[in-house]
Amino acid sequence: MALGTTAAVALTGLTGHVVEVQAQLAASVPGFTLVGLPDTALHESRERVRAAVLSTGIKWPHRKITVNLSPASLRKSGSSFDVAIAIAVLAGDGVVPAAGLDRVVHLAELGLDGRLQPVRGVLPAVAAAVEAGCRDVVVATADGDEARLVPGARVHAASTLAEVVLLHGGELAELPVADPVRPSRQPVARRAPGDLAEVVGQAQARVALEVAAAGGHHLLLVGPPGAGKTMLAARLPGILPDLTPAEAVEVTSVHSVAGTFDPGNGLLTRPPFEDPHHTATPAAIVGGGSGLARPGAVSRAHRGVLLLDEAPEFPSRVLETLRQPLEQGELVLHRSGGAARYPARFQLVLAANPCPCGMATVNKGLDCSCTPMAKRRYFGRLSGPLLDRVDLQVDVLPVTRAERTARSAGESSARVAHRVAEARGAARDRLAGTPWTTNAEVPGRWLRERSLDPGVLRPIEQMVDRGVLSLRGADRVLRIAWTHADLAGRAEPTADDVSAAVTMRTRGSHG
The missing domain is CATH 3.40.50.300 (P-loop containing nucleotide triphosphate hydrolases)
Structure with missing residues (x-):
């Protein structure tokens, strides 16, 4: 029985969790089992990994393979675990030296021909890996620039599984020739805001x-x-x-x-x-x-x-x-x-x-x-x-x-x-x-505690009494008045600032 271990990252929203990927190879009826709450896309990685390993020219181990994604209680989704699973299996089979792999994070999808495909969420995933102490990260070539934006990360970009095997000290009888990498993710064009x-x-x-x-x-x-x-x-x-x-x-x-x-x-x-x-x-x-x-x-x-x-x-x-x-x-x-x-x-x-x-x-x-x-x-x-x-x-x-x-x-x-x-x-x-940096974030209680001239606040109080403004609306008028004063370079709002704020809050006759 042999064991190979490496790491990947599971994203929950923008929060990343380092996942230990363990592959156990036992002398039993050949099979491939994936455990640890994987979703459908991750379950399908078994076929992608097997095909990619064979396309790389490496013999697939005919043993009972069990891959565990730990912690098992955390749900995992997506195809970014493919390379980590492949390397864990190859480490357990002795194709790749197992020493030190447990602190290397792999984030990429595998194509059936062994090419590494880009995945979403590389930036927060790499940031989570570095924060957890895993500074060595392997990503697809198309994701290399994004991964390098994280300070402290040692990024290794690869285009094929063969390059990853060689990176970790493995040996290949013959280096396969892969087609040029074609990134599958196209960035959305952003138009200029205009003047x-x-x-x-x-x-x-x-x-x-x-x-x-x-x-x-x-x-x-x-x-x-x-x-x-x-x-x-x-x-x-x-x-x-x-x-x-x-x-x-x-x-x-x-x-x-x-x-x-x-x-x-x-x-x-x-x-x-x-x-x-x-x-x-x-x-x-x-x-x-x-x-x-x-x-x-x-x-x-x-x-x-x-x-x-x-x-x-x-x-x-x-x-x-x-x-x-x-x-x-x-x-x-x-x-x-x-x-x-x-x-x-x-x-x-x-x-x-x-x-x-x-x-x-x-x-x-x-x-x-x-x-x-x-x-x-x-x-x-x-x-x-x-x-x-x-x-x-x-x-x-x-x-x-x-x-x-x-x-x-x-x-x-x-x-x-x-x-x-x-x-x-x-x-x-x-x-x-x-905790605030802009006037729009300031709560009403903090605004009301600021000592302002009662004459300045009288128009707001009158509109609240008439039902034109709600209490929340009154607080928002105060926020606008402070912003109006900031633009004018005044230390605090004046009656003119409050008047302008009321006008911009109530749409005049449409209030």
Whole structure:
């Protein structure tokens, strides 16, 4: 009886667990058994491993092979265990020296011809391996750049199983000639955010966009078709600050698990942007899939922007799934394969028409053909609890002739981004020593404990008394006022800041 041991990593959400892969070869009736809570894709690795070993020119051991994935109580999924299983079997058969293999992590799928295929989630998996003390990692050539982004990792990229055998000191009678590696995962192209200088007019909406960026606030834009709602929203990522190193690793890990990361460009250092179509399902928005859930749009937008264009057209059950991540900044998705936790601290931008025909705010509403009931039903798809969590709610009116013919262009994204960075710096200094870094994260109790002039807060208190603002809405007005003051370079909000915050919160007459 012989035993070979190496290591792999099982991912649960973004959390990686080092798994010991043991292969026992016994002199008994030939067979291949895989234990340790593997899913269907992992069960199929038995056939992939056998075919890959034979294609490499190595004789398959005709013995009773039992492969155990430890800890056995942890569910394992996916094809990233293939190479680890193959090396453990070959170590047990004496083809590969067994010494030291137990501290080497293997992360790659095997093709039937012995080629190593890339897998998802390499970045968080390698990070978990290094944290556990396993610095030597073997990955497919296509995943080499991504794995090398993890500090402290000694990455060995290979294109075939034969290269892995030779790397570990094994000997081959003849080195097989493999076809060039063709990565099976294609990165998703990301479009440029565009420049704010391209936006004509819309002074009020531009201010709201800048306030949203400076404070990390959620934003609702309501206006007729063609007013520029989507154009404005798509430029929000361009005025946000770069991600911090810790945020970059976190965001990149999410996109690695989702399979949308291009390692050739290094870590993602700019805020991501997601704009799903209104026909998207709840699983596409929050994440889903059989076994363990994959990240959805809200997690891929982590530390960036999630735009729901034509928001009232989204099914209500999709919109209501946003309430938890808006409050908690993360999602815990329970599936048959276990629970996966993904971060989801994003800025939500909702763009909507004022009514089904979109003309309720054009020409004093004279061109609108919608009945009052149709208007209420249409905008009522955005529930009160959801809208109450959106700090900024502004109208985007049609561009006037004077704005269209003006020769001076609006401010560029670069200039606005500079002010946003300074405002965020002021908020970060004020919030030093707290768990928060932006005004949008600050809880209402902390805001109310800040001593402000009673005259400054009086308009907010009056609107709460009249029922125009909820208590949560009052706290959000305070947050906006602090952000407005940060942009103006003031130490604390004034009456003008509060007045501007109320205007940007209540959409004027639509409050």
